Amino acid sequence: MMKWLGQQKLITFQKSMLAMGTVINIQVVAYEEDRRAVLEDINRAFSIFYDIEHRFSRFRSDSEVMKLANRSKQEVLVSEMLFDLTAYALELAELTNGKYDPTIGKIMEQKGFDRLYTTGQTFSSHDVPHAAVHYRDVQLNEKNRTIHLNKPLILDFGSIAKGFACDLAAKELEAWEGFMINAGGDVLVSGFNEQQEEWTIGIRHPIHKQTNISVIQTTNCAICTSGNYERISRYDPHTHHLIHPQTKQSEQSLLSCTVIAPLGMLADSLSTAAFLLGREEGYSFLAEHEIPAVMVDQTADMIVTPEMKEVHSWNHNQHLSQTKHF
Secondary structure, eight states, X not given: OEEEXXXXXXXXXXXXXXXXXXXXXXXXXXXXXXXXXXXXXXHHHHHHHHHHHHHHOTTXXXXXXXXXXXXXXXXXXXXXXXXXXXXXXXHHHHHTTTSSOTTOHHHHHHTTOOBOTTTOOBOOOTTSOOOXXXXXXXXXXXXXXXXXXXXXXXXXXXXXXXXXXXXXXXHTTTTSSEEEEEESSEEEEEEOOTTSSOEEEEEEOSSSTTSEEEEEEEOSEEEEEEETTSOBOSSOTTOBSOBOTTTOOBOOSEEEEEEEESSHHHHHHHHHHHHHHOHHHHHHHHHHTTOOEEEEETTSOEEEOHHHHHHXXXXXXXXXXXXXXX
């Protein structure tokens, strides 16, 4: 994969590592003479994923999230990062009337999403009781930058942290001609590939997983997919990780939801929120906020927001008979 530009070779540097429960792949387009600097920047980008994982993991007793879990009924001074992500998650919870709720950590654990991906060892927060909690049990003090939990609870940032890590990692790579970060369903692209073209991103078919249901050509944005096939409960093969906090059941009206947004944090969280809202309400939410998105329902029909077709070049000709525009 090389292209000559004058006397310089434009090539793609690529590296993959395991972090945040998935394989993180980074591709950077640059010149051969910059190899050393590019690889150093890629390594710095990877270190961000490890740092975010350490801060926000539910599977580490020493993570900031788990340290906060038991410090209820008191003002806790937290990092800027935790405060800001919590504030955003609570705002999204309000917008979705609690269908999206960051206090779902204990429910996720109860449902069997309690296994550390690196070792397969289960992690249980025995000190946090199985009590009913709600996002309004989390109070923020903007002036002091503190968090007050009305009850012991576990914040879950599984729908934000990976996209947020992509955003921070992108800052380490912005000096180069182009790059793509692929974090297991969360993709962030910038600039151009070595053919001087926009990046081509496939949206996985949620049933025929070796094929794409659609292909997008785009750049300078994030593309994130939430799907019922991504993580399955170790207790129940019919329960996936996109769970309603009130009913404690998985949303069943959709197979996947893909969102395009300027930032990974937005695309990651909005795809989850829309999935949890379901087929009709999720589409209305995305359309109301003018978000480019593709939803795939139970019958594998695609539901496309107007902004998706207007803003981004995408190929779905082979699926035209399956595409619906509400």
